[in-house]
């Protein structure tokens with residue numbers, strides 16, 4: 001129930017004690033401000049880390065070939081391992097937990113790309129349709145590669161927005177033919193990529209077509225796959241399985257770290273997740289520290305408040321104030337001040353984050369600092385409640401003291 | 411009205427005990443006007459505080475209107491103080507950040523009477539002590555005599571049965587003292603029991619009965635000539651009407 005009388009009492013005492021009110025408010029506002037800035041910065045760091053992983057699937061395993069470095073089964077070290085379509089198919093078939101899988105084939109030598117007199121050299125990736133999930137390719141127009149393209153060796157291409165800009169400028173590209181090393185490919189789609197400009201200077205071709213057109217036979221340069229929702233342990237098992245499978249097929253030692261490179265991105269990502277968790281814990285510890293400092297500040301001031309008002313409390317009691325009403329008066333004032341101050345701290349903290357983020361030099365490791373408003377509100381509520389709890393003890397003592405004792409106080 | 415039987419009270423002073431009230435037997439009738447005198451440190455204020463339920467006592471019995479006042483909870487004591495008792499202190503004890511009318515109205519706040527109504531009543535009581543024009547002023551803007559009159563208005567607003575005043579004129583000059591005593595006198599004439607602690611004979615002479623304390627015991631208890639008083643033996647007050655508070 002809204003008790004206008006009580007509020008008038010409280011506003012009167014606040015007006016009466018501006019400095020004290022300011023000090024209480026300041027310690028609370030400061031605590032919340034620090035908390036918000038800290039949590040926001042932590043969030044910015046976490047976002048920065050996430051940003052590093054923005055354009056590739058994090059739940060993926062990447063497999064590149066290398067050279068053997070250990071003699072095995074009578075074979076000398078130094079052999080190059082060469083992947084073929086069969087490797088791709090075997091892994092896709094025999095390794096459990098593969099969600100999407102794609103190979104990449106890079107033609108040897110540089111390929112020039114031309115459209116009506118405009119030429120350029122772009123990175124050309126010949127891939128399977130699943131590649132889009134691994135690179136998180138965003139198709140902006142037309143379509144991506146599909147199974148039919150591969151099956152029928154279609155000469156089609158999906159080109160990046162930057163390629164389109166370079167070759168076509170403002171002209172439409174879909175349905176037009178670009179020449180790659182003299183072979184015309186029909187543009188069926190355009191794409192964007194969160195990975196930035198260089199990732200949009202790419203051309204995707206059906207792997208089967210490219211192998212045929214650019215002398216690749218059944219060779220593939222590398223392959224990668226996603227692991228779905230599998231946990232780190234499972235994906236590590238998958239990585240080991242892939243290594244063993246390849247070791248068997250290409251006759252190298254499973255211990256040979258240089259024959260193939262199997263990179264489990266889950267592991268890298270997990271490392272960053274752990275780092276993020278560490279940062280979060282750190283922020284929480286500091287945050288709880290500031291909150292505690294705020295609580296101590298509030299309770300100190302509450303103690304002073306009660307001391308200052310002892311005489312007044314005595315008078316009120318002589319006039320018939322119950323312990324409950326005294327307690328309510330003091331606590332309500334404290335809650336009121338801390339709530340207002342907490343809110344001010346919250347707003348200031350968000351403002352600091354906003355302006356700070358704008359003032360700081362741009363960094364890929366610090367992106368979009370911001371806070372969960374619910375969390376900040378919860379922190380404010382905690383501070384308000386803790387302030388009330390801290391004020392409760394002196395207020396309770398004051399409320400119970402005999403009026404004579406309070407009245408004697410000068 | 412008020413009956414004390416063998417009241418003892420001591421204060422702990424360091425490791426020692428200071429025996430302040432040593433077996434007080436006292437009866438104050440309905441509608442009496444009593445003054446308590448005695449040298450400094452004789453226990454006058456202590457006695458008054460016990461009577462006003464502002465403080466407890468160690469042994470004996472204190473009856474207020476046949477109700478034993480002993481070991482009350484603070485909440486219960488607060489209710490008695492609010493409804494039955496009025497206090498006037500030497501140092502006025504007004505709340506400095508409240509205006510005169512707000513100070514007077516405060517006891518009604520604790521009776522949960524709405525603000526508008528209690529301020530209206532408070533204004534009536536301020537008018538009774540001649541300060542209606544000062545209603546909006548803070549205590550700091552009033553003279554000592556005016557502050558004490560505000561305090562009296564505040565103590566009257568709940569229509570208490572008993573009014574207790576601890577050296578109410580101690581901080582006032584003799585002219586204002588007389589005015590204050592006149593007000594207390596008129597309150598008493600309307601039926602309220604009044605107990606005043608004082609050092610001044612001029613004031614005690616205006617009361618019906620004077621109780622002399624010495625070192626924690628009642629040394630003398632005499633009626634002033636002419637005024638009806640039950641003294642120690644009886645419990646009948648004069649032909650006064652009982653206080654109105656229900």
Ligand SMILES: Nc1ncnc2c1ncn2[C@@H]1O[C@H](COP(=O)(O)OP(=O)(O)OP(=O)(O)O)[C@@H](O)[C@H]1O
Pocket residue numbers: 421422423428430448449450451452453454455456457
């Ligand atoms: N809270 C207390 N703790 C310890 N001693 C106290 C306390 N209150 C009063 N006393 C002592 O009790 C004795 C009686 O005090 P009291 O205030 O009743 O005297 P009084 O008769 O009112 O004196 P005065 O005329 O100076 O006001 C004094 O010796 C005083 O020092």
Ligand SMILES: [Mg+2]
Pocket residue numbers: 454455456
């Ligand atoms: Mg005294």
